[in-house]
Amino acid sequence: MGIRYQQDYIVPFYESDRFKKMRISSLLAVALQISGEQSVSLGRSDVWVSEHYHYFWAVIEYELDITRLPVFSEKITIETQATSYNNFFCYRNFTFKDENGNLLVEIKSTWVLMDQESRKIERVADDIVAPYASDKISKIIRPHKFLKAEVFEGASQVRYPVRFSDLDMNGHVNNAKYFDWACDMIDFDFRATHEPKHIAIKYNHEVLFGDDIVGKLLFKGLVSHHNLNHDSTQIEIEWK
Amino acid sequence: MGIRYQQDYIVPFYESDRFKKMRISSLLAVALQISGEQSVSLGRSDVWVSEHYHYFWAVIEYELDITRLPVFSEKITIETQATSYNNFFCYRNFTFKDENGNLLVEIKSTWVLMDQESRKIERVADDIVAPYASDKISKIIRPHKFLKAEVFEGASQVRYPVRFSDLDMNGHVNNAKYFDWACDMIDFDFRATHEPKHIAIKYNHEVLFGDDIVGKLLFKGLVSHHNLNHDSTQIEIEWK
Known part of the structure; x- marks a missing residue:
């Protein structure tokens, strides 16, 4: 089910909105940052992926379940885990918890590897994702259906x-x-x-x-x- | 000359611009955040100022000298110090240094205390600024002259x-x-x-x-x- 990586975080002023709640755009940015830090810790930084494959990671889908948004200066813990992957898609979860361990926000995300030149989606190389210890699956997780x-x-x-x-x-x-x-x-x-x-x-x-x-x-x-x-x-x- | 407060910082992805340089807007936001943290550490948080005086802090002027902008994922040290104040203005400096202690950015800033209701500038109360140990001065530091x-x-x-x-x-x-x-x-x-x-x-x-x-x-x-x-x-x- 993938190696977990977590970090404590205090919501800064400039990531808080008019009503003292953490901005959703900041929540996504910080989540991305923390998954990037996990990749560095596992020897699979963006620089490594770029140098070895000329690829970059792109998120193509997010689903957020929000019990309560973190607020300004609140101390929270963010945890992430690459859960599974198939030929083209990698799945990663994030949880945001308060100081007492209560779940505030849960994020499910879908990632692809893109070629820097062609900007096309590439097949997931085992070599890139092996260190995360996530499960290789054959099925594609059904994406959310939006209005066209x-x-x-x-x-x-x-x-x-x-x-x-x-x-x-x-x-x-x-x-x-x-x-x-x-x-x-x-x-x-x-x-x-x-x-x-x-x-x-x-x-x-x-x-x-x-x-x-x-x-x-x-x-x-x-x-x-x-x-x-x-x-x-x-x-x-x-x-x- | 005021108590110093410093913090290490790593420039995250979302605070980096198209050319991997730290965004100026992020630089100012992070500086503000760190001065806020110093205020908390000295028992003069924004909440304290609001509860005791119904005031809030506002920056009215910045001057930045940039030797080199920090870049994405660079480890830097940010230091701040409330240097001096007079009847209406408080002066605070920030320095951003690289891992070897080289000065990257220096910021001089001018602050005022504003009333939450009238939104007018109030006289600086010694009680509010005493913990910072900055110098009380009589002169007003001459502001930059802009084109009208x-x-x-x-x-x-x-x-x-x-x-x-x-x-x-x-x-x-x-x-x-x-x-x-x-x-x-x-x-x-x-x-x-x-x-x-x-x-x-x-x-x-x-x-x-x-x-x-x-x-x-x-x-x-x-x-x-x-x-x-x-x-x-x-x-x-x-x-x-």
Whole structure:
């Protein structure tokens, strides 16, 4: 089931939102950072993967279950574990727990290895993933089903130009940004009175500098559906 | 000259820009966080200041001298010290050093105490600042002189709507955001080939949710002058 790696963390001011709750985009960024640290500790850093295979890791899907969001200056423990992989997909879990060990947030994520030049998905090499001791499986875990772009005809929309500060070292828009863009379309008053309970995010195409993001939003009851750039990124949030 | 407080830090992925350099906005955010930690350690946390005085701390000016920006995954040491204060202003320095003790970045900052209700600047109470052991001085350190809004007539401009994700716990736009907005107006190719050498930032008025930011940019040689919302925030960057 994979080697576990954990780290204590204190939620800083700048990762806290208007209501003192840890930003979802920061939660995803910190999770990514900690999985990167595990990879370094197992001799499979991003640099190693790049030098040996010319690949880089990309997350293509997240599912978050949120019992309660961590708050500003709260001491939490984040644990991660690469659980299993098949020919093309690697699965990794994260848990965020409070000081008493209560589960705050659980994240399931799906990763692929991409070629730096072709930017295409490559087959998972055993050599890369062996140190994580995760299970090799044959089945593909069924991804979340999102509303397709066509359903968003006539939905409210906002255009976001991609700026320098949105980019990361991989040369494309940082994954965590899409969530902010999607959620920034939701009413302030709604944000003040609701917290996400379940979030699903799927990244289908990377977006580069010079492109614009067109975000669309559709509410069905307490679920907000977000579609960015005709299915490039799909997000679904159940609120409570 | 004030008690020193320091902390080791490793630059994470999500605080690194397209070119693996630590983002200036992250540099300022982390500096702020560390001064907050010193305040906690001295029994003068933001919560204490709020409960005893109904005040909050606000930075009104930064000056940065950059020898070299920290890079992704570099181990650095950040040190801070409240150096002096007068009736209305408190002065604090930060240094960012590499593993060998070489100075990377030096920040000088000016702080005020603001009333939570009136949002007006209050007189510095000795009781609040005594634990930092900084010098009480009578003179006011001369602030940097910026180009006034009038000079920006006809300069290139961009309108940024303020979004939920731009806000911090103080209910206004987070200070670090202005720098991103200002710099995002500069050409990508210029950013790829230049690094800031000296930066001055002055915050004159806070910006709240629902407002727009109008950023203006004027280049004079290798110095970029930025004016946001008619002198609300003034930024000057000397590039190398």
